[in-house]
Every structure is written in C-alpha cells, then in structure tokens.
Amino acid sequence: MTSNITGPLQGLRILDLSTVVAGPLASTLLADLGAIVLKVEMPVQGDGLRALTPHKNGVPLWWKVTNRNKRGISVDLRQEQGRELIGKLLPEYDVLVENFRPGTLDAWGLTREWMHSINPGLTILRITGFGQTGPYRNKPGFARVFEAMTGFTNICGAADGPPMHMGFPVADAVAGLFGAVGILSALHHQHATGERKGQEIDCSLMESMFRILDFLPIEYDQLGVVRQRSGNFSQYASPGNVYQTCDGRWASIAASTQRIYERLCTALGRPDLIDNALFITNQMRVENREALDQIIKAEVGKHSISELAELLDKHEVGFSPIYDIADIFEDPQFAARQAIVEVHDEELGPVRMQNVVPIFSETPGAIRCAGPSLGQHNTEVFQSLGLSDADIASLRGAKVI
Numbered sequence: 103m104t105s106n107i108t109g110p111l112q113g114l115r116i117l118d119l120s121t122v123v124a125g126p127l128a129s130t131l132l133a134d135l136g137a138i139v140l141k142v143e144m145p146v147q148g149d150g151l152r153a154l155t156p157h158k159n160g161v162p163l164w165w166k167v168t169n170r171n172k173r174g175i176s177v178d179l180r181q182e183q184g185r186e187l188i189g190k191l192l193p194e195y196d197v198l199v200e201n202f203r204p205g206t207l208d209a210w211g212l213t214r215e216w217m218h219s220i221n222p223g224l225t226i227l228r229i230t231g232f233g234q235t236g237p238y239r240n241k242p243g244f245a246r247v248f249e250a251m252t253g254f255t256n257i258c259g260a261a262d263g264p265p266m267h268m269g270f271p272v273a274d275a276v277a278g279l280f281g282a283v284g285i286l287s288a289l290h291h292q293h294a295t296g297e298r299k300g301q302e303i304d305c306s307l308m309e310s311m312f313r314i315l316d317f318l319p320i321e322y323d324q325l326g327v328v329r330q331r332s333g334n335f336s337q338y339a340s341p342g343n344v345y346q347t348c349d350g351r352w353a354s355i356a357a358s359t360q361r362i363y364e365r366l367c368t369a370l371g372r373p374d375l376i377d378n379a380l381f382i383t384n385q386m387r388v389e390n391r392e393a394l395d396q397i398i399k400a401e402v403g404k405h406s407i408s409e410l411a412e413l414l415d416k417h418e419v420g421f422s423p424i425y426d427i428a429d430i431f432e433d434p435q436f437a438a439r440q441a442i443v444e445v446h447d448e449e450l451g452p453v454r455m456q457n458v459v460p461i462f463s464e465t466p467g468a469i470r471c472a473g474p475s476l477g478q479h480n481t482e483v484f485q486s487l488g489l490s491d492a493d494i495a496s497l498r499g500a501k502v503i
Contacts, residue, residue: 109136109458109467114289117188117195118142118172119179121149123245123271124307125201125229126168127278132285133171134458135467140191140483141169141474145176145501148476158450166447166472167455174474175483176503183502185211190487192220196300197285201229204239214302224300225288229281233306243307245271252312253329260333277310340387341366341398344424351407352424355398355414360384362419369417370401447472477503 114137118129126141126149133139143149151169152162178184192198198217200207207213217224228234231243246267249255254273259266284303291297312319321327329337336342339358346352357363363384367375375381375397380390387394402410407423414421423429430436443457450472458467480503484494497503 110465111136115195116197118199120201123274124277128281131282139172141172141174169473173479176477197225199227227303229305234304245273248273248307248311259331273307273311277307280310340391345402347407349406356420365417366419369413
C-alpha cells in the first residue's frame, strides 16, 4: 500500500488511536494527501463507527469513507502488553491522534510524558468534546451536543418551529478539519524553527463549532442582537430562499448583491421590482423580505426546474436545484471534476465515494483503499516490529490484539 502513495504529505506518518468521526476524519484528510496512517482499534468490538448505519451485508459503509487510506490493527490499549505494542510503534510516527475523554489514556499509562520519552518529536492531537480543561471537560458529548450548545441549532429551522438539527454530525466534521489544520500547523512550526520537541494540540468540538459561526458573537457584543431562526430565508440578503417550481422541484436562489438582484428581476420578467421603493437597497429588501419573497415565489412557480435553470443561467444568477445524492451522481460538473471516484475495497469490491479535496497541480493526493476491516493488518504490522507468529498468536489468545 505504501509504494503507490502520492500527495504533498508523503513521508508524514500518523498513528491514529481515535474513534468515530472527528479524530479519524482529521487523519484521513491528511492520508488523502499522502500521509501514512495506521488506525488502531480495540479488539473484538472495534471502533464505534462500525456500529452506525448504513451497512451492506454487515459491512459498515460510513466507516469505509471516514477511515480510507489507512492500514488497520487491533490493540487493547488498556492492557500492559497493548501499551508495550504502542510503545514499539511510536518511534516510527510523527503524529498521534486520539479523542478519548481527558485523562483516559493517562489512566492506561499512555501519558504525554511516556510518549515523549519514546519519541520526543511526537505531535499529539487530542480531540475532545469540551477540551482538556474547564468544568465540563469530563462530560460526555456528541456532535449534536455542540451544535446545540454553540447556537448553531438555534438558528436552524423555521421561525415558528423548534430548533432543528441537520441530518449529519456537522460538529464532528468541523472539528476534524480544525484537527487536520492543527497538525499541519504544529509540524510547520517544528520544521521552521528546528524545534525537536513535539507539542500537544487541544482541539474541542465545542470551540471548533463555535468558531465557524463567525459573526454571531460580535453581533451580540456590539448590537445586542440574539439571532434566531428564519427557515430558508437568508438573514443577510434578500431575496434568498428555497422556491418550488411548477413541476414540484425545489430551487435555492441567492441574490446577495445589487447587480445579481437586478439580473434576477430581469430573468423573471419583473424589471419593475428593481426601482420599487420598497426594494431599492439590500437593507430595504431585508426589511421587506416577506413581501418580496411572495413575489419571487409566484414568479418562480410559473416555470419548471429546467426552464428556471435556463433563465437564471442566462442572466448569471446564483442558483441550484436542491439535489439529492442521486442527482449528484448524474451532474456533469461533479463528473467533470471527478468529484466521485471508484475505489477497490477488500470486503465490498468496487465502491464509489468523494474524491480527494483540494486538488494539487504537482502533487495530487489519491484514494488508495477504503477503510480496513478490523485488525486487517495485524500480522503485517506486528511482524515488522519483530514479533514471531507464535508471539502474535499468544497476543491474540490473550485478547491483546
């Protein structure tokens, strides 16, 4: 697997002890770009992500994407022999990723001091719900907790309805992205300064999710505004909503600048709206959004989705049909960009998933394999550490691996 690795991160080696989504995604994003990643799971039950739907013939599909481009072994970190195996692996790696509750690895003997005594340059990424400090540090937490806690859920949903969670754990994905950025930043510092000691990165889902909400804190601080739900209305520009066409399809339209608004009015055959006293500026359109939206809704409803697409494309108005995944598989832009690629999997055969992001002109990343089966590379990895077949059999019998 290592012989065909491409990408700008060739040579970077990551030991991934993390589970479920945020931590594994952080290391997978770097694996996509050429890093060598060894995924470590507990024996028997494996990573909790394996239990989450969807499955095909018992094989976890989500797992296959979140842990692609990795070799996989199983080690019981709670046992002394398991800790010894990790100790043998540590000198070979630049980064360790974990997302257990604070203090968990310490209780098992895998302290920062112990790891740095073996590999002083090791960068350690710790992804947790609330962070390594503070009164909530030991509380359990999942993506929905932090989406709710940071105000994200409060601004999602209809104005007269309950707060709404998205159909995907957004906070996990966001923390994974920040975790990957954190690793690269720490490694850059090491490289730029010649610093030999690796640092510890404290990345929390709470703070990651809060950070991407950008203007909510400064809006409250400076204006005293507590932003609330507005359904599909854009809260900062009008018109901006989801509109239904006459053939029952849905379209998202955004007229976020004055010129796009004017082009939208022209495309819909309503140039009179451009000079309407209620809608002259964006601020006025936001203040009178209900009235404007009813007009746009009626005009859009006169067209089929294909007719609307032709009109808005001709007038260069920001627009997209609301796609489901089947639509994405048929879209020519996704196809032209090779945004979906076929990957071989040992258990499922050919599978299709998202391609590597971003695209590099000289050192492109690649998907080499889907996520491994539990303990798939045990023999290969442990033999490389000098263990004999008898040693491996003994560890397996003791449920260390």
